[in-house]
Amino acid sequence: MRIGAVTFPGTLDDSDTLRAITAAGGEAVALWHGDADLRGVDAVILPGGFSYGDYLRAGAIARFAPVMGEVVDAARKGMPVLGICNGFQVLCEAGLLPGALLRNAGLHFVCRDQWLRVENNTTAWSSRYEQGAEIIIPIKNMDGRYTADAETVAELEGEGRVVFRYVGANPNGSLDDIAGISDPSGRIVGLMPHPEHAIDALTGPSDDGLGIFLSLLDAVVTA
Amino acid sequence: MTDTVEQAASTPDQSQPYRELGLKDDEYARIREILGRRPTDAELAMYSVMWSEHCSYKSSKIHWKHWKDNTTPEMQAKMLAGIGENAGVVDIGDGWAVTFKLESHNHPSYVEPYQGAATGVGGIVRDIMAMGARPLAVMDPLRFGAPDHPDTKRVLPGVVAGIGGYGNSLGLPNIGGEVVFDASYQGNPLVNALCVGAMRTEDLHLAHASGVGNKVILFGARTGLDGIGGVSVLASETFSGEEGGTGRKKLPAVQVGDPFTEKVLIECCLELFQAGIVVGIQDLGGAGLSCATSELASAGDGGMRVELDKVPLRATGMTPAEVLSSESQERMCAVVEPANVDAFMAVCAKWDVIATVIGEVTDGDRLVITWHGETVVDVPPRTVAHEGPMYARPIARPDFQDALQADTSDRLPRPSTPDELRELVLRMAGAPNLASRRWVTEQYDRYVRGGTVLAQPSDGGMIRIDERTGRGVALATDCNGRFVKLDPYTGTQLALAEAYRNVAVTGAMPLAVTNCLNFGSPEDPAVMWQFEQAVKGLAEGCKELGIPVTGGNVSFYNQTGTTAILPTPVVGVLGVIDDVRRRIPTGIGAEAGETLLLLGETRDEFNGSEWAHEIHGHLGGLPPKVDLAREKLLAEVLVAGSRDGMVSAAHDLSDGGLAQALVEACLIGETGARVFLDPDADPFVQLFSESAGRVLVAVPRTEELRFTDMCTARGLPWRKTGVVDPESGALEIQGVGVLPLPELRSAWEATLPALFG
Numbered sequence: 001m002r003i004g005a006v007t008f009p010g011t012l013d014d015s016d017t018l019r020a021i022t023a024a025g026g027e028a029v030a031l032w033h034g035d036a037d038l039r040g041v042d043a044v045i046l047p048g049g050f051s052y053g054d055y056l057r058a059g060a061i062a063r064f065a066p067v068m069g070e071v072v073d074a075a076r077k078g079m080p081v082l083g084i085c086n087g088f089q090v091l092c093e094a095g096l097l098p099g100a101l102l103r104n105a106g107l108h109f110v111c112r113d114q115w116l117r118v119e120n121n122t123t124a125w126s127s128r129y130e131q132g133a134e135i136i137i138p139i140k141n142m143d144g145r146y147t148a149d150a151e152t153v154a155e156l157e158g159e160g161r162v163v164f165r166y167v168g169a170n171p172n173g174s175l176d177d178i179a180g181i182s183d184p185s186g187r188i189v190g191l192m193p194h195p196e197h198a199i200d201a202l203t204g205p206s207d208d209g210l211g212i213f214l215s216l217l218d219a220v221v222t223a
Numbered sequence: 224m225t226d227t228v229e230q231a232a233s234t235p236d237q238s239q240p241y242r243e244l245g246l247k248d249d250e251y252a253r254i255r256e257i258l259g260r261r262p263t264d265a266e267l268a269m270y271s272v273m274w275s276e277h278c279s280y281k282s283s284k285i286h287w288k289h290w291k292d293n294t295t296p297e298m299q300a301k302m303l304a305g306i307g308e309n310a311g312v313v314d315i316g317d318g319w320a321v322t323f324k325l326e327s328h329n330h331p332s333y334v335e336p337y338q339g340a341a342t343g344v345g346g347i348v349r350d351i352m353a354m355g356a357r358p359l360a361v362m363d364p365l366r367f368g369a370p371d372h373p374d375t376k377r378v379l380p381g382v383v384a385g386i387g388g389y390g391n392s393l394g395l396p397n398i399g400g401e402v403v404f405d406a407s408y409q410g411n412p413l414v415n416a417l418c419v420g421a422m423r424t425e426d427l428h429l430a431h432a433s434g435v436g437n438k439v440i441l442f443g444a445r446t447g448l449d450g451i452g453g454v455s456v457l458a459s460e461t462f463s464g465e466e467g468g469t470g471r472k473k474l475p476a477v478q479v480g481d482p483f484t485e486k487v488l489i490e491c492c493l494e495l496f497q498a499g500i501v502v503g504i505q506d507l508g509g510a511g512l513s514c515a516t517s518e519l520a521s522a523g524d525g526g527m528r529v530e531l532d533k534v535p536l537r538a539t540g541m542t543p544a545e546v547l548s549s550e551s552q553e554r555m556c557a558v559v560e561p562a563n564v565d566a567f568m569a570v571c572a573k574w575d576v577i578a579t580v581i582g583e584v585t586d587g588d589r590l591v592i593t594w595h596g597e598t599v600v601d602v603p604p605r606t607v608a609h610e611g612p613m614y615a616r617p618i619a620r621p622d623f624q625d626a627l628q629a630d631t632s633d634r635l636p637r638p639s640t641p642d643e644l645r646e647l648v649l650r651m652a653g654a655p656n657l658a659s660r661r662w663v664t665e666q667y668d669r670y671v672r673g674g675t676v677l678a679q680p681s682d683g684g685m686i687r688i689d690e691r692t693g694r695g696v697a698l699a700t701d702c703n704g705r706f707v708k709l710d711p712y713t714g715t716q717l718a719l720a721e722a723y724r725n726v727a728v729t730g731a732m733p734l735a736v737t738n739c740l741n742f743g744s745p746e747d748p749a750v751m752w753q754f755e756q757a758v759k760g761l762a763e764g765c766k767e768l769g770i771p772v773t774g775g776n777v778s779f780y781n782q783t784g785t786t787a788i789l790p791t792p793v794v795g796v797l798g799v800i801d802d803v804r805r806r807i808p809t810g811i812g813a814e815a816g817e818t819l820l821l822l823g824e825t826r827d828e829f830n831g832s833e834w835a836h837e838i839h840g841h842l843g844g845l846p847p848k849v850d851l852a853r854e855k856l857l858a859e860v861l862v863a864g865s866r867d868g869m870v871s872a873a874h875d876l877s878d879g880g881l882a883q884a885l886v887e888a889c890l891i892g893e894t895g896a897r898v899f900l901d902p903d904a905d906p907f908v909q910l911f912s913e914s915a916g917r918v919l920v921a922v923p924r925t926e927e928l929r930f931t932d933m934c935t936a937r938g939l940p941w942r943k944t945g946v947v948d949p950e951s952g953a954l955e956i957q958g959v960g961v962l963p964l965p966e967l968r969s970a971w972e973a974t975l976p977a978l979f980g
Contacts, residue, residue: 010487012393012394012671013671016670019673034573050391050392054483111664111666111669111670194670197670202687203674
């Protein structure tokens with residue numbers, strides 16, 4: 001199973017994401033922002049970082065990259081797509097997920113080990129977790145405060161599309177403690193915290209993040 | 224009207240503003256003597272900035288003999304590159320070379336905290352790239368004024384945000400550093416930055432311009448009017464008061480950084496190194512192109528010709544002197560064989576990095592720089608870069624030293640009852656210099672790149688270098704400026720000993736040293752005495768420990784008015800561990816049953832201690848004794864303990880003594896402990912003394928005997944001092960009281976958020 005991770009100029013967690021894909025047993029494929037080519041992958045991850053320096057607005061320029069046209073087309077046809085942190089911001093900017101991510105409530109960059117609750121274990125990216133499981137993975141961002149209009153939030157909550165929720169102190173003022181959401185199909189997911197930094201207790205707070213990548217491999221196999 | 228060499232030769236008597244540029248009369252006379260004429264504006268700009276204290280080390284160079292005199296062949300053998308290169312390089316085994324360096328960005332960070340600190344990170348990262356290495360992590364030793372002073376509320380949050388804003392965007396984990404408060408830094412905070420990088424040993428690149436006909440390529444950001452600094456006096460003369468066009472917007476003397484450009488530049492450089500098409504490379508930092516061109520040419524075997532008008536600019540109407548002096552960030556300069564120029568340009572184009580051939584290596588021994596066809600610089604490059612002035616500044620032991628050393632802490636009232644001691648443990652846990660650094664370090668990304676094994680609040684940071692073998696390095700920086708003030712020689716050795724110990728407690732074997740020597744004015748004989756003593760102490764200390772000084776940085780003129788800062792020679796130690804899976808954490812509680820042992824000896828040593836500072840505002844006496852042979856033995860025992868799985872946690876004892884080490888080991892490990900003090904010794908001394916050469920270790924009960932036997936056999940004093948108690952949720956110190964962890968945690972964690980929001 002070939003899983004791609006996109007490198008935009010300013011992407012930072014691409015090598016970590018590729019490592020996590022490999023650790024889960026997938027074939028990691030590096031994708032380049034300037035190439036309108038997904039190299040035959042079965043799923044795509046948009047890793048974290050500051051694509052194009054986050055100038056203008058986080059994720060606002062990356063959505064126009066040549067590779068994003070392919071990602072959007074493939075996603076609309078059902079290819080699983082995960083956006084982590086800056087990748088989540090890109091998915092919102094590209095219209096694949098609703099809402100937006102604003103500057104953290106405390107106005108500081110926040111890097112900490114964060115507890116999350118798995119609110120929906122039926123998506124392509126969360127099936128390996130038990131419903132309601134609590135996991136600890138790092139969060140690190142400047143613009144992580146999820147927001148959307150009341151109607152959208154009601155829809156997300158009503159349809160079970162809040163996939164991950166912060167447990168304990170909300171790190172960034174996110175609406176309803178939302179840490180990650182999905183599209184209606186459950187194949188496109190965006191989340192602020194970084195599962196690729198929690199694949200090994202040696203270099204992360206736990207290996208709880210590995211479940212995200214294992215879930216995806218299951219989803220690709222059964223698709 | 225451009226001031227050309229021709230014009231300079233024909234107008235020998237034209238007066239020049241060399242004093243405004245910081246040159247002394249005799250320095251100016253020497254430039255005229257070297258050139259056989261007056262310098263052009265551009266040459267004057269080059270010499271003045273390259274002969275500044277910051278670039279030429281003119282006051283400190285004479286003391287480098289101490290490094291040389293104290294480096295044995297065995298120490299030398301560990302170094303692949305040493306002092307004089309952009310950064311020192313050591314061989315860590317398995318074919319890996321590691322390069323690391325500390326640098327200061329003190330003065331800009333006071334003027335403009337965010338950009339000053341941000342560009343400090345950017346500069347040290349480019350130094351590491353200039354060795355051919357991939358930058359892997361950063362650390363930041365910081366010093367600020369009084370924590371409750373209003374200006375500290377301006378400087379500290381700005382510096383922290385700048386380090387985070389730049390470093391986080393570069394994708395480099397921040398794995399440690401220091402935050403220290405002392406009123407002496409009020410008008411002159413210290414912002415030092417360390418970067419560590421790694422490469423395969425065969426990929427080491429040195430900054431040489433060799434090979435006649437090779438092209439000189441400037442790549443990265445455009446050159447602008449930021450960070451021009453003193454050279455603006457030339458511009459104002461040239462433009463006689465008028466701003467000279469729409470593009471000449473006045474810009475601040477502090478450079479402005481763009482981390483996105485630097486991130487792309489890093490990836491571009493690494494791809495260029497990978498392709499093997501770089502002969503020599505140099506970063507553009509202080510003194511910009513003046514420094515890069517003269518250093519490249521000076522270190523090479525020929526001359527260099529540069530067409531300065533080819534430099535891509537982002538302002539109009541810039542003079543040659545300004546283009547040479549600009550400290551615009553995110554620029555590098557490479558020497559490339561003509562056949563590889565197209566390939567070089569293709570890599571730069573892939574990363575959207577602007578690259579321009581600005582000159583070539585020539586067979587002469589001159590650095591010739593032209594501006595639209597006219598020669599504006601024609602100099603022997605060594606006279607600019609490597610043969611600047613050197614001063615033997617007057618040295619005198621300060622008048623205050625005797626009185627300072629005589630005023631010991633013995634007269635200070637000490638706590639005696641259990642209640643007073645318990646209160647003191649809590650008060651010290653929340654003291655600004657001891658409290659949790661979380662408010663600061665949460666603003667730094669410590670996870671990016673996936674190699675961080677230990678980071679703050681561990682004593683040392685550790686990163687994995689080789690994913691296959693698990694080989695990695697540990698790093699720590701330390702300096703207690705109060706100890707250095709009391710006795711600069713011993714104080715600097717104490718800084719070395721602490722950094723060395725902080726690396727050893729992670730399970731890594733210390734291997735090499737870097738430094739950032741922050742002092743007051745070199746024109747003050749008392750400061751030069753402190754400086755000389757510190758260099759001597761460090762050099763001789765390194766010899767005793769058998770680890771080489773691989774490089775360093777000097778920052779003088781750190782003072783407010785005539786009051787110098789505490790002398791602050793920050794020492795960075797790098798160690799190697801062959802498998803990071805055997806690292807020793809700081810927090811207790813990793814194993815089911817653990818015994819706490821205190822290694823080393825505790826004496827009644829409170830001069831310069833955190834207790835004397837925090838409780839009594841006192842500084843006097845002689846600092847604690849330093850015993851480097853003991854430090855070496857401790858390191859050997861800890862490394863053996865890590866290798867054989869005998870140690871499950873270790874924490875160095877330094878500021879705040881045993882009490883603070885216990886508080887931190889419990890809170891970091893989220894586990895309680897019961898501690899038994901020696902009934903025959905003063906509990907206050909046991910808990911708060913700052914004797915050096917001590918470590919608190921937790922050993923699994925099954926390993927206790929094996930470990931203590933080893934200590935005894937090697938002659939390392941140890942004392943069983945308690946047990947880890949996962950059930951209690953408290954630190955219980957017998958004869959003092961019970962301190963529930965939540966109470967300790969709120970004392971430890973509340974201080975910085977309360978001060979800085």
